[in-house]
Amino acid sequence: MSSRRSRSRQMSSSRITDEQINDLLTKLQAVLPEAHLRSTDRVSAAKVLQDTCNYIRSLHREVDDLSERLSELLANNDINSAQAAIIRSLLR
Amino acid sequence: MRAVARSDGSHAIWTEASEGFVSEGGRLWFGMAISNAEGESAAKEGGGGRKRKRREEPSLAKWRTQGEQRTYSTKLVEALRRVRRSPPSGATATTDHARSRAVREAADRALAVAARGRTRWSRAILSGRTLKRRIRPSCFRPKPVGSSAAARAAAERGKPATLEKKARVLGRLVPGCRKLSLPTLLEEVSDYIAALEMQVRAMSAIADALSAASSAPAAEPM
Numbered sequence: 001m002s003s004r005r006s007r008s009r010q011m012s013s014s015r016i017t018d019e020q021i022n023d024l025l026t027k028l029q030a031v032l033p034e035a036h037l038r039s040t041d042r043v044s045a046a047k048v049l050q051d052t053c054n055y056i057r058s059l060h061r062e063v064d065d066l067s068e069r070l071s072e073l074l075a076n077n078d079i080n081s082a083q084a085a086i087i088r089s090l091l092r
Numbered sequence: 093m094r095a096v097a098r099s100d101g102s103h104a105i106w107t108e109a110s111e112g113f114v115s116e117g118g119r120l121w122f123g124m125a126i127s128n129a130e131g132e133s134a135a136k137e138g139g140g141g142r143k144r145k146r147r148e149e150p151s152l153a154k155w156r157t158q159g160e161q162r163t164y165s166t167k168l169v170e171a172l173r174r175v176r177r178s179p180p181s182g183a184t185a186t187t188d189h190a191r192s193r194a195v196r197e198a199a200d201r202a203l204a205v206a207a208r209g210r211t212r213w214s215r216a217i218l219s220g221r222t223l224k225r226r227i228r229p230s231c232f233r234p235k236p237v238g239s240s241a242a243a244r245a246a247a248e249r250g251k252p253a254t255l256e257k258k259a260r261v262l263g264r265l266v267p268g269c270r271k272l273s274l275p276t277l278l279e280e281v282s283d284y285i286a287a288l289e290m291q292v293r294a295m296s297a298i299a300d301a302l303s304a305a306s307s308a309p310a311a312e313p314m
Binding site: 020021024027028045049050053056059060062063066067071072 | 172175176192193194196199200255258259262266278279281284285288289291295298306
């Protein structure tokens with residue numbers, strides 16, 4: 001299974017072409033912030049992976065900060081049903 | 093089989109990738125992620141005969157819809173009420189840190205539920221989140237031993253070692269994705285990022301609404 005011979009079947013677990021990886025990386029780069037700043041010619045794999053790691057870390061940090069903020073808000077006042085209705089209506 | 097001329101070059105890759113996965117009888121991540129886009133139930137593991145002529149974008153776009161965010165926000169609000177009622181440790185002092193961690197875990201669980209179990213990261217979250225925090229310190233120790241062999245293997249396969257290393261780091265950031273191949277990992281990562289963005293949007297909205305509701309003196313006593 002781990003042979004590197006080219007096979008007629010395109011996609012096997014052992015033979016992953018650079019072209020496929022490049023396509024996936026391009027798609028991933030499109031969802032990263034500042035995607036509009038980059039040229040679409042070449043995607044540097046290492047840079048995309050690094051940017052993705054940084055972005056995920058920053059998203060985690062944001063979620064943690066929001067959790068802290070929410071827990072503080074919860075500590076002061078419980079979400080009673082009236083506020084829940086208010087929240088739902090605000091979110092609509 | 094790759095020479096299918098399409099205007100959208102990446103589309104051909106996805107089609108064949110999912111077909112390849114299906115016919116191998118392996119994990120249907122591509123197939124399931126794409127079929128999800130059509131709204132069909134992706135519970136069928138052996139849908140080999142289906143044509144996978146689908147765009148890959150809708151599977152990510154669902155995280156941006158208003159409906160999805162609303163559903164998530166509602167579930168999160170209910171979970172937050174439960175967090176408030178039952179203090180996590182039951183000890184005398186519910187520390188702020190413990191409470192925010194409980195909030196974070198509730199938010200992540202709700203997010204994983206919203207994914208409807210179609211991605212690895214969501215299933216990993218639902219099937220035991222605490223493992224991620226506890227096992228992580230011990231994972232660093234076997235890493236130097238294995239990384240040299242992995243780096244050699246990666247170089248043999250034509251993939252630079254640094255790329256492999258970065259992919260491993262990325263795999264550690266996403267729950268349940270430590271040992272995935274690069275294509276699968278990238279698929280999981282893009283879905284995870286879209287989900288995280290929705291989580292941030294929803295939690296910000298709830299926090300804003302809560303602070304507005306609590307500061308307004310017109311809250312009815314219930």
